[in-house]
Amino acid sequence: MTKTRTITVGVLALQGGVVEHLNLLRRATAHVQSPDSLRFTFAEVRTAPQLAQCDALIIPGGESTTMAIVARRLGLLDPLREFVKVQHKAVWGTCAGLVMLAEEAVATKQGGQEQIGGLDVRVLRNRYGTQMQSFVANLDLAFLGEGEEPFRAVFIRAPVVEEVISDGGSGSQKQAGKVEVLGVCQVPGQQTEGEGKGDIVAVRQGNVFGTSFHPELTDDVRIHVWWLGQVADALRHGRLAVDGV
Numbered sequence: 001m002t003k004t005r006t007i008t009v010g011v012l013a014l015q016g017g018v019v020e021h022l023n024l025l026r027r028a029t030a031h032v033q034s035p036d037s038l039r040f041t042f043a044e045v046r047t048a049p050q051l052a053q054c055d056a057l058i059i060p061g062g063e064s065t066t067m068a069i070v071a072r073r074l075g076l077l078d079p080l081r082e083f084v085k086v087q088h089k090a091v092w093g094t095c096a097g098l099v100m101l102a103e104e105a106v107a108t109k110q111g112g113q114e115q116i117g118g119l120d121v122r123v124l125r126n127r128y129g130t131q132m133q134s135f136v137a138n139l140d141l142a143f144l145g146e147g148e149e150p151f152r153a154v155f156i157r158a159p160v161v162e163e164v165i166s167d168g169g170s171g172s173q174k175q176a177g178k179v180e181v182l183g184v185c186q187v188p189g190q191q192t193e194g195e196g197k198g199d200i201v202a203v204r205q206g207n208v209f210g211t212s213f214h215p216e217l218t219d220d221v222r223i224h225v226w227w228l229g230q231v232a233d234a235l236r237h238g239r240l241a242v243d244g245v
């Protein structure tokens with residue numbers, strides 16, 4: 001009889017859209033193509049021992065400055081960096097989570113925050129303005145598969161990837177692989193520089209995936225299903241982390 005392998009996926013639960021991610025993750029499991037011998041379990045993460053139990057982690061949207069302050073107080077920043085950049089476990093950051101995972105973040109207002117890092121990118125926070133300027137945009141996300149419907153992406157005080165940078169770490173903390181752009185957004189009503197151009201709103205670098213928008217605030221499970229599939233594949237093939245290829 002094959003042994004059942006349980007994959008523990010955590011959601012960092014310091015602040016922000018934790019429950020929404022957990023709900024969508026639970027719904028997504030029914031659609032993940034994985035053998036019966038793999039099971040998922042989901043957990044809120046607030047401490048280093050809880051993080052250590054996880055095979056993969058989601059960092060939700062919310063407020064990255066607050067999240068970083070709370071993580072620092074709880075002694076979680078270094079364990080998070082270790083998880084992402086040394087153990088190379090799979091991590092997905094949505095919105096504020098993407099800000100946390102960027103090696104560099106610039107704000108439209110004064111005031112920075114500490115990062116976890118892992119993605120060799122610089123993000124511009126609050127690219128589209130305030131909460132009042134939130135919007136929904138249809139994105140063509142090729143990684144979801146051929147012929148898939150556009151994804152209705154919710155942007156709330158969202159960051160965008162301004163630039164891919166190459167010196168995001170050194171030694172064992174140097175990130176593996178290149179930054180892949182997985183999604184761009186043509187902002188409704190804004191000028192773009194030509195066909196195919198737009199803001200970078202989804203990226204992946206090895207084990208680290210980031211989206212500017214909030215799939216967990218929709219009913220659309222496709223990105224959660226895709227990501228869980230990536231996590232399952234990596235673990236099934238004996239890789240601790242998602243390789244990105």
Ligand SMILES: NC(=O)CC[C@H](N)C(=O)O
Pocket residue numbers: 060061062063064065094095096097099125126156157158159
């Ligand atoms: N919806 C969000 O997660 C907003 C992110 C927030 N603007 C930040 O920079 O952290």
